[in-house]
């Protein structure tokens with residue numbers, strides 16, 4: 467998505483407030499100077515604003531290397547009016563424990579943060595503040611902002627990014643408290659389905675698959691569509707459809723672009739056998755990694771096979 471069109475700058479939204487890791491992802495995509503950046507209090511609110519055309523695109527978290535999928539995002543993308551992912555960013559996660567000036571670590575009994583952040587510091591909390599009670603907040607930055615002058619936070623300390631502690635005027639009681647030092651969160655930029663980004667050779671495609679009916683080997687039949695075309699998957703998650711107990715859909719990321727023959731053919735196969743295939747976009751990979759393609763699945767391989775079939779069909783006597 468270009469930063470601006472001739473008519474006006476692109477209007478971006480993000481899961482905020484200022485100081486979230488999501489804002490860092492958006493600033494990495496598009497420094498604030500070039501466009502409008504609006505903070506939304508939840509993933510749902512940011513995506514609803516895209517759907518309502520209040521903004522052109524929203525940055526939201528989708529996957530963390532420690533805690534896994536961000537279910538609010540997966541669910542909001544798979545239902546409702548169509549949206550597509552037009553890009554992604556990876557952000558290194560570094561957490562601090564921050565409190566109002568003057569409060570020592572020994573007087574921290576309650577800790578506020580986002581549920582995904584809490585899951586990433588549980589070990590540190592167990593070792594350093596074993597009696598602390600967890601207080602869920604909308605985001606890591608809102609946990610910090612609640613403790614700023616005038617804020618109504620009832621927790622004693624926040625787990626947040628260093629920038630969020632700074633913006634809220636808090637003291638850092640402990641730095642780099644994540645249990646896994648190399649933690650990364652993946653964020654996606656989501657827009658209304660206008661133009662799909664052109665292939666770059668290092669792309670990903672995201673789909674949500676709904677089975678026609680639950681049956682033995684059902685998931686295997688879906689995955690075979692990828693395996694048979696040498697396609698590597700980078701994420702697979704099952705999510706309840708919310709219609710009935712035990713009814714699941716599958717959210718999948720694969721390597722490749724909808725214009726790649728092998729991806730197009732796999733999607734065609736899925737469309738045939740699934741009740742519904744929600745296409746959530748083909749977009750450049752943040753890590754620029756090129757697709758692993760099993761032998762004999764290149765565009766040229768598909769083309770020569772198609773030429774062979776066309777030649778055979780050309781011999782059919784239609785008279």
Ligand SMILES: O=C(O)C(=O)C[C@]1(C(=O)O)C=C[C@@H](O)C=C1
Pocket residue numbers: 481485486487488489527530536559580582583604605606607651
């Ligand atoms: O609360 C934030 O700062 C966010 O951007 C959300 C979020 C997430 O949803 O996973 C992003 C990165 C961290 O892993 C923790 C929280």
